Amino acid sequence: MTRPLLLWWGIGAILAAVVLGIAVTGPGPNAPWIDAGWNAFMGDIRTPALIAFGNVLDHIGGGWVATYLVPLAVIAGLLIAKHWRAAVFAAVVMLVSVAAVQLLKSLFARGRPEDMLVQSDFGSFPSGHTANAATLAALAVLLLPRVWVVIAAAAWTLAMAFSRTLVSVHWLSDIVGGMLIGAGVSLVMAGFLLTWARSRGREPDLPRRAETPS
Template identity: 65%
Template sequence: MTRPALLWWGVGAILAAIALGSSLTAAGPDAPIAIDTGWNAVMVSIRSEFLVGLADVFNHVGGGWIATYLIPLLIVAALLLVKRWQAAVFVAVTLLVSVGAVQLLKSLFGRARPVDMLVASDFGSFPSGHTANAATLAMLAVLLFPRLWVVLIAVFWTLAMALSRTALSVHWLTDTIGGMLVGAGVTLIVGSIMVAWAQSSPPLSETEVPR
């Protein structure tokens, strides 16, 4: 994908997330739409001990210190070990910007969460931070390692995280869609900047090596 394509797809995804959040909260932060209440009812009806337990695993892996610190540090360290320092910078910057964008939109829209959620969570239902983080990692993986099996795992991981958030009734369905848009959009925008940086950086052989 070319740099302009990365940029415009990324901007489009962010604008779509903002438009979605605006439409969802136009009638007030405590007024969920029919598709959200319907999906939440389905999730409640199919709850089982296994499903809730699995969703709780995703809850811990996709948020808190594991998602915020451990996973990013492991990925950055692995990329530095194989001397892909630009990729390491790409991952670190993208994850930071993604978190910032999610918190900004949460504050902007202030959407209320479902009243029957099974786990404690922070302020703001839209967009889903767990899903945004999953989508960010998924898009990073696809851009850095463009392979079919990577794409399939990335899609599965993002959808599984989104499903787990609604299974716990900690988010509405549309919150997870917003999270996907934010995570993918931020990654594509930062990716376009990284491509421009890489194109403007001279090869190592052309740089002056201090003696």
């Protein structure tokens, strides 16, 4: 994907998340019919196994695991592979993604579903867990554009998103917003990296980013 496409797709995704947030937190019911309907559907399909699955992803996708362990592991792996620019890029993307999520949570201050099965922090829109998963997924695809990486990244993001509504800690629109923010921030920052690198006559340290996935 070229620099202009990275920027435009990323900006479009972020703007779409903001518009979605405005739509679902404007005047009227706190939960539009599609959110309320999906939340009711999740309540109907819950089983002990699915709840256990949701609890596991709740721990993996948040807290110290998502805040410290995963980012440090990603950065350390890139440094060990001697891709220090990619390591800096990944660190910046993850920080900006978290900051964007927290900013939108504060701005929209959306209430969570009343039947939550796990404890969570303030602000339902967008989903922080889903945004983290989408950010990691987008980073993986940008740094290693392979078909199997795309499949694994999509599966991870969708699994995390599903788990957040399964335990009723987020509305359906929250997880959509989280995916848009995570992917959007990653694409915008990749576009800026390409712009900066080429302005200095350098190739960015994104392994084989321009090759066709195989």
